[in-house]
Amino acid sequence: MHSFDRTDIQLLRALCTEPRSTVVALAQRLGLSRNTVQARMGRLEETGTFLAFDRRINPVALGYPLTAFIEVHVQQKRLARIVDELARIPEIVQAHGMSGPADLLVRVVCRDADDLFRIDGTILACEGVDRTETSLAMGEVIPFRLAPLLDRAARSG
Amino acid sequence: MHSFDRTDIQLLRALCTEPRSTVVALAQRLGLSRNTVQARMGRLEETGTFLAFDRRINPVALGYPLTAFIEVHVQQKRLARIVDELARIPEIVQAHGMSGPADLLVRVVCRDADDLFRIDGTILACEGVDRTETSLAMGEVIPFRLAPLLDRAARSG
DNA sequence: CTTTTGATTGAGCAATGTGCCCTATCCGGG
């Protein structure tokens, strides 16, 4: 892996508030040389600090205003095959294998309630899926964020 | 809001596989003029198609290898106040208000199991929180993705 | 059918940023 120092954190933190800023601007703000910032950014990319572009796209703006979480209970021996099958459903934007009562936590986006109902049906139709429990997300009360974590790391790390 | 046409979708889709590509490169690949691509990109940004920079950072690389989902049951009248309080916990990277058995679904990243235990305790300590149910994510079996959705939209839309 | 509106295009231009080079300096670990 790769361990971060305070400078890396500050760099990432600055990008949180000013994602469009250029390397030169970043260097100025942090009081570093352009070379340094460029090198560190390169390293951050190489070491996998940045995720796929997908994550930058807002599903709501895309026309999928509804998000739901579906807990899926499966016959565990068939888990791998089921995951493959679920991966073919485009509305499933993410899925985690879970420890706990449910085996999978699937995150779904959809256009409306009917859409959700249909997708749930598709999941249930997979061989080895025993049961699903659907919960509709009423709102993202805390929007995805890492800034607070970075802030704390910058202060204490 | 704003409605997308096929070109917007193709643009986003192209960026999924080649996030670093320049406007010129994009224009070439899509067979459009640079001006058009630039204009459309601008519109996409303005209309909120892109999310915060946070989402581009990989928590695992950041030193938080564990993700957990915590279902929180609360006294609903105090929901707003509780959310405010939860927002002060940096390890909570996201939270959804839910319809269904649980009131909140909180997404947490942590360094290890002890860390998770501590965070869960912090959540439980909030006034009005009745109960939590923690599930540890064993793995992201389907990594977050919108590409399949975009692909379908490009074909049928 | 004609008009109008908006999107697209090609061209051009100044300013900026990028990628890459090299060297000197600084600091901590061996």
Place this chain on the structure above:
DNA sequence: CCCGGATAGGGCACATTGCTCAATCAAAAG
């Protein structure tokens, strides 16, 4: 004490950006 890694500062060729303008095109409106 010396060495390696990181940093700063300078520089250079090139690509990209942001912006403007006029011409073209298509579809919707009159």
